[in-house]
Amino acid sequence: xxxxxxxxxxxxxxxxxxxxxxxxxxxxxxxxxxxxxxxxxxxxxxxxxxxxxxxxxxxxxxxxxxxxxxxxxxxxxxxxxxxxxxxxxxxxxxxxxxxxxxxxxxxxxxxxxxxxxxxxxxxxxxxxxxxxxxxxxx
Numbered sequence: 001x002x003x004x005x006x007x008x009x010x011x012x013x014x015x016x017x018x019x020x021x022x023x024x025x026x027x028x029x030x031x032x033x034x035x036x037x038x039x040x041x042x043x044x045x046x047x048x049x050x051x052x053x054x055x056x057x058x059x060x061x062x063x064x065x066x067x068x069x070x071x072x073x074x075x076x077x078x079x080x081x082x083x084x085x086x087x088x089x090x091x092x093x094x095x096x097x098x099x100x101x102x103x104x105x106x107x108x109x110x111x112x113x114x115x116x117x118x119x120x121x122x123x124x125x126x127x128x129x130x131x132x133x134x135x136x137x138x
Contacts, residue, residue, distance in 0.1 A: 002019070003018075003064060003066045003067065003068050004016065004017065004018035004019070004060040004064050004066075004067045004068065005017050005018070005067070005068040005069075005070065006053070006056070006057060006060070006067060006068070006069055006070070007069075007070040008070065009047075012050050013047050013048060013049055013050060014047070014048050014050065014053055014056070015043075015045050015046070015047055016028075016045060016046040016047070016048060016056060016060070017043075017044065017045045017046075018060060018064065019064075021063060021064075023063065024059060024060065024063050027059045027063075028046060028048070028056060028059065031052060031055045031056060031059060032048050032049070032052045032055075032056065036048060036049035036051065036052055037049070037052070088130075088131035088132075088134045088135050089131075089135070091127050091128060091130075091131035092106040092107060092110060092128065092131050092132065092135070093106060093110070094106050100135075100136075103132070103135050103136070104132075104136075107128065107131075107132040110128050111125070111128060111129075114128060
């Protein structure tokens with residue numbers, strides 16, 4: 001491998017390969033937080049979150065002068081899951097045999113996580129509320 005290569009993969013992250021350079025490795029570790037990067041020793045490749053694409057590309061360009069990009073490929077989109085309709089139990093991440101106490105506990109936990117006042121999504125919270133209401137009544 002003569003030049004670094006950045007390839008966008010199906011989940012939106014980037015696979016980064018380059019000739020070994022200790023300064024580049026340290027630069028990636030300094031630029032990209034640990035939760036947004038992963039190294040695969042078998043492939044000798046770094047996987048980085050999309051938010052860090054530009055800083056890592058700039059680091060590679062500054063070090064190697066050229067970066068090969070696989071921009072021609074469209075990222076893989078996983079197929080939609082249309083196998084079974086989602087029930088109220090699925091919305092609350094429960095089995096259909098869940099007792100009422102567990103339904104309420106699941107609702108409270110999910111409400112804490114997904115409430116819009118705590119940074120959650122309004123549509124998700126509405127789905128949780130309607131699922132809980134339906135299960136509470138029936």
